Amino acid sequence: MAVAMSRTVAEQGGLRRVGMLVDGAWVDASAGGTIAIEAPGTRAAIASVPRGEAEDIDRAVKAAAAAFPAWSKVPPRERGRLLQKIADAVEGRVEELARIIAEETGNAIRTQARPEAKGSADILRYFGGLAGELKGETIPLGEHVLSYTRREPIGVVGAIIPWNAPVLLGCLKIAPALCAGNTLVLKAAEDAPLGVLWVATIANEFLPKGVLNVVTGYGEEAGAALSIHPGVRKLSFTGSTEVGKLIMRAAADHIVPVSLELGGKSPSIVYPDADENWAVDGIIAAMRFTRQSQSCTAGSRLFLHANIFDSFLAKLADKTQKLKIGDPLDETSDIGAIINAKQFNKVCGYVEEGMKQPGARMLFGGLPPKTGPLSQGYYAIPTVFADAANDWRLAREEIFGPVLVAIRWTEEVDAIAMANDSHYGLAAYVWTHDIGRALRAAHAIEAGWVQVNQGLGQSPGHSYGGVKQSGIGREFSLEGMLDSFTHRKNVTVNLGV
Ligand code: ADP
Numbered sequence: 001m002a003v004a005m006s007r008t009v010a011e012q013g014g015l016r017r018v019g020m021l022v023d024g025a026w027v028d029a030s031a032g033g034t035i036a037i038e039a040p041g042t043r044a045a046i047a048s049v050p051r052g053e054a055e056d057i058d059r060a061v062k063a064a065a066a067a068f069p070a071w072s073k074v075p076p077r078e079r080g081r082l083l084q085k086i087a088d089a090v091e092g093r094v095e096e097l098a099r100i101i102a103e104e105t106g107n108a109i110r111t112q113a114r115p116e117a118k119g120s121a122d123i124l125r126y127f128g129g130l131a132g133e134l135k136g137e138t139i140p141l142g143e144h145v146l147s148y149t150r151r152e153p154i155g156v157v158g159a160i161i162p163w164n165a166p167v168l169l170g171c172l173k174i175a176p177a178l179c180a181g182n183t184l185v186l187k188a189a190e191d192a193p194l195g196v197l198w199v200a201t202i203a204n205e206f207l208p209k210g211v212l213n214v215v216t217g218y219g220e221e222a223g224a225a226l227s228i229h230p231g232v233r234k235l236s237f238t239g240s241t242e243v244g245k246l247i248m249r250a251a252a253d254h255i256v257p258v259s260l261e262l263g264g265k266s267p268s269i270v271y272p273d274a275d276e277n278w279a280v281d282g283i284i285a286a287m288r289f290t291r292q293s294q295s296c297t298a299g300s301r302l303f304l305h306a307n308i309f310d311s312f313l314a315k316l317a318d319k320t321q322k323l324k325i326g327d328p329l330d331e332t333s334d335i336g337a338i339i340n341a342k343q344f345n346k347v348c349g350y351v352e353e354g355m356k357q358p359g360a361r362m363l364f365g366g367l368p369p370k371t372g373p374l375s376q377g378y379y380a381i382p383t384v385f386a387d388a389a390n391d392w393r394l395a396r397e398e399i400f401g402p403v404l405v406a407i408r409w410t411e412e413v414d415a416i417a418m419a420n421d422s423h424y425g426l427a428a429y430v431w432t433h434d435i436g437r438a439l440r441a442a443h444a445i446e447a448g449w450v451q452v453n454q455g456l457g458q459s460p461g462h463s464y465g466g467v468k469q470s471g472i473g474r475e476f477s478l479e480g481m482l483d484s485f486t487h488r489k490n491v492t493v494n495l496g497v
Contacts, residue, residue, distance in 0.1 A: 016047040018193075020216045021200045022056065023063035024209025030055040035190055035216065040106030040337035041328045041377040047104075049193050052217030054225035057185065060213040061231040064156040064183040067210030072153045072181040079179055080131025082206050087124035089202045094118055101167055101195045102328040106337030106378065109329055111290040119457075120171040120199065123476075126460035127175035130478050134180060134486065144496040151486040153181030154257070155233030158226040160219075160247070162239040163192035163339050164294040164400075169238050170196040174203065174212060176481035182234070185213045187223050191339050219243065230254055236484060237261070241398075241424075241469050248472075259473030259484045261296070261465060263398040264426030267419035268299035268455075269409075269441055271432035275308035279431045279453070280315045286429045286455025289320060289382045290334050293402040294343075296470070297427040299455060301395055302384075302406045303415045309408050313386055317364045320382050325374060337377040338401060344368075344378035347401030354385045354394050354403065361386045363406070390418045398424070412441070420446045426470035429455055448474070 015036065019026035028034075033051030038044065050056070071079075090097065094117045102113035136149040159173035166189055177184045188196045193216045200214040215222055223243075227235060227250035237247045238261040251258040268286055270279060284290075286299030293300065304312050328336035338344045351367055354360050365383025369375055380401055388395055388405035395405045409415040419428060428447040430438045435452075442450040448466040449458075458464045458476050465474040474480040 015045055018047055018049050018197055020050045020052060020056070020197065021204060021212065021214045022060045023213065024204060027056075029053060029217070030059075035218070037104055037191070037194060038340065039103050039377075040339050041103070043377055047194055049197070049216040052215045052222040054221070056215055056217070057222055057225040057229060060185045060215050061156055061158070061226070061229045063210035064185050064213055065231050067208060068153075068155055068183045071178075071183055071208060071211050074181070076131035076134050076179070076181065079181065080128040083124050083128030083131075083175055083179055085206050086199075086203050087121045087128060089205070090124065090199060091118070091121040093202075094121060097167065097195060097198055099329065100198055101192075102336070104192045104194045105163060105166065106328050106339055107291055108333040108336040110331050111334055112336065113328065116165055116168050117195075120167045122460055123168065123171040124175045127179045127481060130481060131179050133478055134482070136488070139490075141492070144494065146493040146495055148491055150489045150491065151180070151482060152489050154485065154487055155182060156231055157182045157184045157234045157236060157485065158187070158229065158232035159184060159236040160187045160223050160226065160239065161189055161196070163189035164291070164296075166192040167195040167199055170199060170214075172238075172475050173236055174199075176475070177236070177485050178207070178211060180481055180485040182485055183211050185215060185226060185232070187226050188214060188216050190216065190218050224250070227251070228253065232256060234485070235259070244471065257487075259465075259475070260471040261473075261475060262426075262469060262471040263424055264296045264298070264466065264470050265301060265396065265398050265422050265424045266297055266299045266427040266429070266447065267301045267303055267422075267445065268429040268431065269303045269415050269419060270305060270308070270312060271430075271434065271437060272305040272307045273433050274431040275312050275315075277315065277319075280312065280319055282429070282431060282453065282455040283316060284320055284323075284455070286451070287402070287404055289323060289402055292335060292338050292380060293382075293404075294339065294400050296398070297449070297457070298400075299427070299429045300399065300404055301390070301419070301422075302404055303409050303418060304406055305415075306408045306410045309386075309406070313363055313384065313406055316384065320384070321364055323382065325379050325381065335382070335402075337379050339378070341378065343400065344380065347380050347399060347403065350394055350399045350401065350403050351383050354383070354405075357385070357392060357394070359387060359389070360392075365402070390421055396422065412437070416441060416444045420444075423469045425467035427451070427466075
């Protein structure tokens, strides 16, 4: 039996214990298991969360199902107002949230964690403001027929999120799902659940019990149990393509709709006229070097025109090497630490492979230092391999770390063919002053999101998602909410009787 507890039971065995939110209460796992949360910047354990398993998921889904009838009938604008109140409360304490994110994810506070905390409040507010847009249509079937559609909530949503931008991605499930009238069981990532639980504490002050449940646990236990639970009516997953396939298979068993935001190996195509500093800054942003490149939209394949190959890379080396790697909580750090030992070793493995790859030229970077302050955490060094080929493993697989491959091209048609020669299709970047050329490329590239002359992150309002094995469905936008979190019901009335 789970024990009701306050959100935080301070200092048990030296570790801060944080509960998970089920049916409006903060609880332990039924079986009593816990997961220690490690700070990637120091490798120190900072807290523990419940190791939720199938029984806990079952209670959370049942709580969400019980809360659904009343919540779905709350007028949409009222639901939206509640989300906006949560947004205001989060924003009022944004600094606290930023520190939690920096500590648990290793993402540098100035460049990543604080913008993520602010962005999360923005997401809650944006969707809160869309409540009035849950509109249906009337269909002109003739004078004596009234045919209309309603946008109805689907029911209990089971959502699973990763650790790379955990709070933003959590709010991207919470806000549209709840605004549309669904109730939610959100499975936080085992590596970074604290920020999401913190947001849940605030949300719980405003929402009826059971509307939002946030569970913690391992993917194969809690995540898998959520994906196969018969009470879940919609699955929304953000994470690796590998696990996305498992989620889709699980969804098939109960024929539930599924949205998947998966991996990427996004191309950046630089034309010869863009051998300029602004484009270099853009490439650094697109590659997400300041998030240790732990981003599915990272522009990790750099296609440089042969005429500017060396000069562009020289500028890139100069600017990237000036970025400061260090303590995520230090305001002067540009780059923080990789999330955990497993990812860190994986990234180092790719660097080693590049160093041994015949024909590869390591322009800068390399393996992390084994001594000194950076060896205290999972700090990887931005690394660029020049003269890469598009068929190398380094150019095909999602590394999820700061390893960039630079590939030469001379004909536009070849650059686009290489860009499209990937099983992924999430994001892409095109760099040129020639707008006609830019748009030609943007239209030819197989990706859900193409940016021209900028490498920024997503913002509320634009439809975000991938094609091919990068996913199904869209997020971040009104259409994302409507398509992913509602279904259309048609009502047809014979007015002739
Ligand atoms: P990463 O390898 O980057 O952690 P994953 O796709 O493995 O990405 O993890 C993303 C989320 O999916 C996490 O919350 C994780 O716990 C969850 N997860 C992992 N494996 C499974 C699984 N078999 N079923 C359901 N969820 C899973």
